[in-house]
Amino acid sequence: VGVATEPWHVCSSVSVEYEPILQALAGGPHLRLVVFNLFSLGAWHIGEALSASTLAVSPCLIPYEHPAAFPEEFRMAHPELHASLLAAPASHVGWSEVSL
Known part of the structure; x- marks a missing residue:
């Protein structure tokens, strides 16, 4: 489970890219955990922005x-x-x- 390491405002290009998602989530309940596919690592930034823990999952076994x-x-x-x-x-x- 990941923990936010940098303030959300540090990377403005990421902020701009995910702003529509963050606005859509703003009125909802507080999220404690964001679970995302390894192929969707942008969700890590969403978790950071929402001060939520993050968990990456994989749809397949890692080959090593x-x-x-x-x-x-x-x-x-x-x-x-x-x-x-x-x-x-x-x-x-x-x-x-x-x-x-």
Whole structure:
């Protein structure tokens, strides 16, 4: 899940490009999460503008494997998250999805 790193006004060309979308969303409920396709990365900027978290999803499997050291490095860097992912029930995102 992404977190906004730069103020929206930093890039005026992005602001102009997404202004119609932002105006359309302005009157609606506060968005907490913007989920978008990897092929639609402009949604990241929309999430930033709305101070919403972002989540990129892929319509296909990424055709490469993570580095061999990833599982151990992840476990050491995020022990609580690692334990939660290992203990997650089948109906939730678990370690098997992270470590594909």
